[in-house]
Amino acid sequence: MLEQIREVICNYVDVDPETITADASLRSDLSMSSLDLINVAVEIEDTFDISLPNSDMQNITTVGELITYIEVNK
Amino acid sequence: MNEKQYYPLTPAQEMIYLMLKYSFFHKQVTQIPASIIVKRKIDFDLLKKALDIEVERNDCLRMSFAKKHGKPVQSFSDKAVKFDVPVLTFKTKEEQENYFNADAQIPVKYLKNEIARFRFFNSFDGRYGIYINVFHLVMDASAVFTFFSDLLAIYEHLETGAPMPAPLGSFEETVKKELAYINNPERVKKDEEWFREFYTKDGEPIWNGVQGPGPLDKVRKKKPDKKYVAAFDPIHDKAELEKKPLSPEDSKIILDFMEKNGISGECLVQLGMRLHVGKINHRHDDTYFVVLCTRRRTLAEKRSGGSMTSILPWRLILPETLTFSEALDKMKAFQGDIFRHMDFPYNNYRALEGEYFGYGPADGSSTMMFSWFPLENSTMNGWEYEFNGYNLGRYVMPLYSYSMKDASSGGLKFAYLHRTAMISKEDIDSLHDNTVKALVAGCSNPDLTLGSIMDMID
Numbered sequence: 001m002l003e004q005i006r007e008v009i010c011n012y013v014d015v016d017p018e019t020i021t022a023d024a025s026l027r028s029d030l031s032m033s034s035l036d037l038i039n040v041a042v043e044i045e046d047t048f049d050i051s052l053p054n055s056d057m058q059n060i061t062t063v064g065e066l067i068t069y070i071e072v073n074k
Numbered sequence: 075m076n077e078k079q080y081y082p083l084t085p086a087q088e089m090i091y092l093m094l095k096y097s098f099f100h101k102q103v104t105q106i107p108a109s110i111i112v113k114r115k116i117d118f119d120l121l122k123k124a125l126d127i128e129v130e131r132n133d134c135l136r137m138s139f140a141k142k143h144g145k146p147v148q149s150f151s152d153k154a155v156k157f158d159v160p161v162l163t164f165k166t167k168e169e170q171e172n173y174f175n176a177d178a179q180i181p182v183k184y185l186k187n188e189i190a191r192f193r194f195f196n197s198f199d200g201r202y203g204i205y206i207n208v209f210h211l212v213m214d215a216s217a218v219f220t221f222f223s224d225l226l227a228i229y230e231h232l233e234t235g236a237p238m239p240a241p242l243g244s245f246e247e248t249v250k251k252e253l254a255y256i257n258n259p260e261r262v263k264k265d266e267e268w269f270r271e272f273y274t275k276d277g278e279p280i281w282n283g284v285q286g287p288g289p290l291d292k293v294r295k296k297k298p299d300k301k302y303v304a305a306f307d308p309i310h311d312k313a314e315l316e317k318k319p320l321s322p323e324d325s326k327i328i329l330d331f332m333e334k335n336g337i338s339g340e341c342l343v344q345l346g347m348r349l350h351v352g353k354i355n356h357r358h359d360d361t362y363f364v365v366l367c368t369r370r371r372t373l374a375e376k377r378s379g380g381s382m383t384s385i386l387p388w389r390l391i392l393p394e395t396l397t398f399s400e401a402l403d404k405m406k407a408f409q410g411d412i413f414r415h416m417d418f419p420y421n422n423y424r425a426l427e428g429e430y431f432g433y434g435p436a437d438g439s440s441t442m443m444f445s446w447f448p449l450e451n452s453t454m455n456g457w458e459y460e461f462n463g464y465n466l467g468r469y470v471m472p473l474y475s476y477s478m479k480d481a482s483s484g485g486l487k488f489a490y491l492h493r494t495a496m497i498s499k500e501d502i503d504s505l506h507d508n509t510v511k512a513l514v515a516g517c518s519n520p521d522l523t524l525g526s527i528m529d530m531i532d
Contacts, residue, residue: 042414054411
């Protein structure tokens with residue numbers, strides 16, 4: 001799943017895909033703005049057929065937490 | 075031979091085109107006149123070569139427009155397009171400002187193969203400048219910043235051999251994507267459901283003009299229950315642009331707060347303005363702003379030309395008992411919600427306002443239209459620069475205010491384009507002074523309630 005997440009994130013921020021690890025912080029390590037987070041949430045909803053409201057996305061701080069959220073809600 | 079591919083306007087372009095449609099005397103301008111001025115010496119012959127390369131890379135600069143069956147259509151050319159670029163030299167600041175403000179008011183003749191005008195110039199103070207006046211259906215403000223940044227990076231490549239910047243995204247692809255959205259009834263319906271709930275949950279909004287309750291009081295003499303006025307005026311459309319830089323001290327308080335708390339300029343500046351218009355309109359806590367937000371989501375869209383601005387209705391009820399900080403949380407949450415539905419066309423939500431509140435094409439409950447320009451010190455790839463906008467001279471909307479970081483001073487600056495028949499310079503001075511007071515007070519102590527900040531402002 002990490003590969004799919006990398007693909008999604010790389011559509012929105014200019015980072016080396018290798019830096020997108022489970023421990024990477026979405027805001028500080030990957031420099032994602034609030035708008036980027038919303039866009040990623042929308043694409044993740046489409047890709048994984050889940051619901052990821054903004055309020056939940058705001059509480060997700062790392063790539064690993066995002067993966068866990070998808071696994072739990074899939 | 076392939077037949078030329080014509081596209082209809084996207085919803086974002088249609089919104090802008092409305093202003094031309096309501097230009098009864100054909101003097102309305104729908105364009106962005108802007109310049110950047112840099113200290114570093116520019117060889118204008120080399121810059122012209124850089125511009126030719128930029129036109130090859132930036133497909134929006136190869137657009138043309140026509141009318142088919144009375145409606146505007148657009149196309150993209152693969153062939154090289156050359157622009158004539160006069161080089162000007164100015165002796166005084168006044169001469170320079172007057173020249174560009176005059177050019178800003180001359181319509182770009184988009185149906186006669188003119189989509190933009192360029193000027194290179196030796197600024198009165200020894201710096202070097204690049205001016206663009208571009209049809210707004212070709213570029214929005216973000217596209218103008220991308221254009222300047224990419225042009226300077228190409229120039230740097232030609233001058234020093236630095237690597238060429240990454241390729242730009244294609245606006246033609248965005249046009250196709252946006253047209254695919256409006257041809258997908260399921261997606262439009264999903265967004266419409268959100269807007270229907272938005273418009274019905276709090277009932278009809280009430281007028282909150284920057285000139286106070288006067289226009290509504292006048293209308294209410296005949297119709298006491300009315301909550302809106304005729305706010306858009308295609309006839310008395312003369313406009314002035316007021317530019318107001320902030321002091322370094324006030325700027326620092328506001329910018330430090332934004333950075334520390336991760337608050338966008340869109341939310342923060344609006345909150346300051348809302349406190350002023352709320353106070354002068356019987357201390358309403360229900361304020362309606364129209365906010366122009368860029369719809370550039372992906373990296374390719376962020377690095378592309380084109381016009382893809384969403385014009386969004388930000389109606390918020392912010393009771394006086396909320397703290398400054400709580401109000402910003404509420405605004406931030408609203409921003410997140412509406413951004414998910416920002417594709418929904420302006421014309422469609424205006425139709426919903428007609429359906430629910432009885433608004434005609436000229437009616438509205440607010441004068442407030444606002445943009446935050448996403449400019450950073452680093453936007454021009456390390457070049458020290460000053461960004462300037464110029465006066466369009468005419469405007470159908472009552473007021474367009476925008477603010478941004480000012481890379482040349484490190485502070486903030488605000489600008490207000492106001493229709494003078496409806497909104498006076500004094501109204502703008504009062505809006506600006508009180509917005510800054512409210513922002514400084516709130517950013518210095520975010521636990522203050524909105525009511526107590528309203529008490530502090532004039």
